[in-house]
Amino acid sequence: MKTIPDADSSEKNRNPFVNCHTHTFTGDHIPQFLGKKLLPPGLERILTIRLIINFFRWYYRVPTKWQYKRPYKAWQAFHFRVKWFLQKVPFITIPIAVILTVDTLLILFFGYLEGKYHHEVWFGYLEWLNRFMQNIYLLPAPQYTILRALIVLVLFLLIKSGRTLIIFIAKSLFQILRILPGPETKAYLKRYISIGRFAFHKSQMTIFRMLEKQYPADSRFVVLPMDMDYMDAGISQSSYREQLEELKKLRRTKPKTCLPFVFADPRRIKDDSTYFDEIKNCIVHENFRGIKTYPALGYYPFDKDMLPLMLWACENQVPVLNHCIRGTIYYRGNKKKEWNSHPVFMQSTGEKGKNEPLALYELTNSDFSTNFTHPLNYLCLLNKEYLKRLLEYYNDDSLYALFGYTGKDQPLAKNLHELKICFGHFGGEDEWTKYMERDRYLSENGFTNPVGKGINFIPTALENSWRHNSWFAIIYSLMLQHPNVYADISYILHDENIFPLLKSLLKKDSRISDRILYGSDFYVVRSQKSDKQMWADTSGRLTENELELITRDNPREFLYNHIHQYVK
Numbered sequence: 276m277k278t279i280p281d282a283d284s285s286e287k288n289r290n291p292f293v294n295c296h297t298h299t300f301t302g303d304h305i306p307q308f309l310g311k312k313l314l315p316p317g318l319e320r321i322l323t324i325r326l327i328i329n330f331f332r333w334y335y336r337v338p339t340k341w342q343y344k345r346p347y348k349a350w351q352a353f354h355f356r357v358k359w360f361l362q363k364v365p366f367i368t369i370p371i372a373v374i375l376t377v378d379t380l381l382i383l384f385f386g387y388l389e390g391k392y393h394h395e396v397w398f399g400y401l402e403w404l405n406r407f408m409q410n411i412y413l414l415p416a417p418q419y420t421i422l423r424a425l426i427v428l429v430l431f432l433l434i435k436s437g438r439t440l441i442i443f444i445a446k447s448l449f450q451i452l453r454i455l456p457g458p459e460t461k462a463y464l465k466r467y468i469s470i471g472r473f474a475f476h477k478s479q480m481t482i483f484r485m486l487e488k489q490y491p492a493d494s495r496f497v498v499l500p501m502d503m504d505y506m507d508a509g510i511s512q513s514s515y516r517e518q519l520e521e522l523k524k525l526r527r528t529k530p531k532t533c534l535p536f537v538f539a540d541p542r543r544i545k546d547d548s549t550y551f552d553e554i555k556n557c558i559v560h561e562n563f564r565g566i567k568t569y570p571a572l573g574y575y576p577f578d579k580d581m582l583p584l585m586l587w588a589c590e591n592q593v594p595v596l597n598h599c600i601r602g603t604i605y606y607r608g609n610k611k612k613e614w615n616s617h618p619v620f621m622q623s624t625g626e627k628g629k630n631e632p633l634a635l636y637e638l639t640n641s642d643f644s645t646n647f648t649h650p651l652n653y654l655c656l657l658n659k660e661y662l663k664r665l666l667e668y669y670n671d672d673s674l675y676a677l678f679g680y681t682g683k684d685q686p687l688a689k690n691l692h693e694l695k696i697c698f699g700h701f702g703g704e705d706e707w708t709k710y711m712e713r714d715r716y717l718s719e720n721g722f723t724n725p726v727g728k729g730i731n732f733i734p735t736a737l738e739n740s741w742r743h744n745s746w747f748a749i750i751y752s753l754m755l756q757h758p759n760v761y762a763d764i765s766y767i768l769h770d771e772n773i774f775p776l777l778k779s780l781l782k783k784d785s786r787i788s789d790r791i792l793y794g795s796d797f798y799v800v801r802s803q804k805s806d807k808q809m810w811a812d813t814s815g816r817l818t819e820n821e822l823e824l825i826t827r828d829n830p831r832e833f834l835y836n837h838i839h840q841y842v843k
Contacts, residue, residue: 289823291842292494293534293830296596296699296765296794297486299479299525300501302328304518308509311607312640325512331475376437378414379430381405382423383441479518479525486797487532489807495534495842497794497834498522499567499596502538506572507608515543519553523561534834534842536567536596541580551584558593564834564842565594570647573606575618577655579669583677585656589694592759593836598648599746600700600766605644614643618668619655622738633738650698650749651741654732656691657757663687697761697792697833698753702746704767707776710747719748722755722785729755754787761833762787764825765794769803774816781821792833793825 302324310319341347361368385405392398408414415422430437476482486496500522502515515538526533537557544550557563566588570576576597577585588595616632624631637643655665666680666687674680679688701707713719718730718740729752730740740749754760767773781788793813797806804812814822834842 289493290827290831292491292826293497293793293834293842294486294490294494294795294797294826295497295697295763295792295830295833297496297498297797298501298799299482299486299498299522300518301477301479301482301513302331302475303477303513304501304503304511304515306503306506306508306511308607309604311508313603323509328475332477335475372434372437374413375426375430375434376440377404377408378423378426379437379441380444381408381414382427384444479521480528482798483525483529483533486806489797489805490810495532495830497564497596498525498533498535500535500538501569501604502540502543503572503604505540505542506604506606519557523557526561526563530562534564536565536594537563538567538569539581539584539595540568540572541574541578544580544584554584555587558591558836559838562839564836564839565596567596567598569598569604570652571598571602571605571644573608573644573647575647575655576652577619577665579671579674582665582674585691585694586677586689589691591837592693592695593838594695594697594761594833596697596699596763597653598700599650599698599750600703601641601645601648601705603641605640606647607640610638610640610643614646617646617741619661619664620651620737620741621734623735633741649741650702650746650753651732651737653696653753653760656694657696657753657760658732659687659690659692662690692757693759695759695761695833697763698750699763699794700766700796701762701764701791702750704770704773706746707767707773709745711776713745713748716743718744722748722751727755728752732756751787754790761790761792761829763792763794766796766800766803768795768809768813769800771812771816778817778821781817781824788824789829789832791825792829793822 305324305328307323307325308319309324310322313319314322342351381404385401388398388401405414409416415426417423430441483496483498487494490496500515500518502518503511504515519537522535526535535557537554539554547553554566558565566584568576568581574581585595587593614635616634618632620633621630622633623629635643635646637646654661656662662678663680663683666674666678667683678690681688710719721727722729730736730744730748732740732752750760750762754762764773764777777791779785780791795806795809800806800809817825831841
């Protein structure tokens with residue numbers, strides 16, 4: 276295990292700074308119906324990614340230039356004078372706001388309440404208020420439809436507190452309005468409108484240059500493409516293969532700072548007989564540094580068509596970075612029957628000595644897609660016995676020959692124990708919180724014990740680990756048990772609450788301090804913070820030695836492969 280370097284190491288001998296988790300794909304590479312299974316039915320075909328991206332492209336091409344024109348400056352001055360006046364006369368503006376709010380409530384809800392509650396005593400008071408407002412000419416009579424509509428429009432446009440009250444009451448009264456955006460939908464909108472500010476650019480080069488300017492001069496960036504063609508969310512304007520070709524050009528233009536990975540999806544490998552060779556070509560001849568996977572898009576990381584690639588990566592020490600956090604990018608199609616149980620892991624039937632496949636009861640896309648992302652799946656690659664069970668499950672002669680399988684009682688001639696993988700996002704900040712709260716779980720304590728190996732992943736305990744252990748504890752355990760398992764802290768860095776635990780992990784007695792990597796998740800994390808803010812926060816909270824580890828020393832080892840050796 277590496278020791279923390281001296282703070283006074285000479286500058287010329289320092290390893291380059293590496294951000295191990297960034298993106299440069301554009302809006303043209305994102306499927307247009309990304310809101311499918313997340314937004315209310317039908318809304319995903321209206322609020323498409325293409326609509327968001329085109330809005331930003333139009334906005335930055337046309338309206339942003341208006342602010343420099345004379346008409347806009349005149350309007351700005353007039354608008355300010357009106358606001359200045361209104362601020363000085365609250366005795367006028369507050370009563371007007373109250374009257375408009377009361378009017379809008381009566382216009383929108385009086386008829387509904389009259390039909391349902393006209394026998395109630397309290398409705399008599401409401402009826403009196405409605406009549407009184409009309410008699411003193413503060414509320415137009417029902418026949419003045421246009422005037423009443425104008426009042427509602429003015430309130431919604433100008434009075435935020437009144438607008439909020441109206442929406443709250445409407446949701447309470449009308450069941451159908453409860454399909455309006457809830458927390459998950461709002462998170463989707465916030466994230467992708469924020470992403471749109473970067474993704475509207477048509478060139479990956481433009482996005483990459485924005486990233487470069489936010490970090491030290493000697494920085495390198497691992498750029499991770501996204502192959503979303505198989506997630507059943509519609510067709511993107513530009514295919515993944517086109518995205519990959521553009522990324523190759525970016526690498527050639529920025530050979531020193533751009534360190535791309537190539538995306539691996541088993542469905543593409545199966546459908547396109549040339550793609551396996553294309554992955555190897557990207558790494559061997561185009562100087563890509565590793566492989567990226569995103570299981571939440573609808574596949575297990577140990578998929579049958581991934582195994583030959585994983586063996587090639589293991590033999591050449593090519594790093595594989597895997598998405599490992601719950602999020603809003605996941606498979607949008609229907610759940611398949613074979614996904615109702617795990618291919619390898621077992622659970623008790625409830626009868627002594629009897630087992631059955633681990634049941635996966637999740638139904639919604641956001642839930643069942645986490646079964647693909649679950650870090651315990653990587654036991655099927657890293658652990659020799661679980662890999663053997665996986666091969667027996669597939670029962671494929673070509674895979675038997677590839678790994679040298681000769682029988683249940685015989686060891687494999689080749690295995691993936693030394694496969695170099697990285698858990699992107701270290702499971703997610705929510706799983707860090709869960710780990711810290713679970714002081715009564717024996718399996719989630721004692722990780723820094725000198726002889727501890729973390730969770731014991733024996734077959735009879737896997738159901739409990741799958742359902743109850745935090746992803747943080749599972750990843751930590753895999754790192755303790757396998758020397759080539761890394762984790763990056765991308766995206767979760769936006770949460771300042773992770774830093775106390777992170778600092779403890781960067782101590783030598785954690786026994787994983789040499790395999791934690793700095794990453795930001797640019798530009799996806801922009802819905803939370805900018806990269807420069809996260810880097811400033813991180814550099815302010817960690818010591819020089821801790822920063823040296825996660826940004827320079829650890830990335831150097833992770834990015835090493837037998838083909839190109841170390842990053843220079």
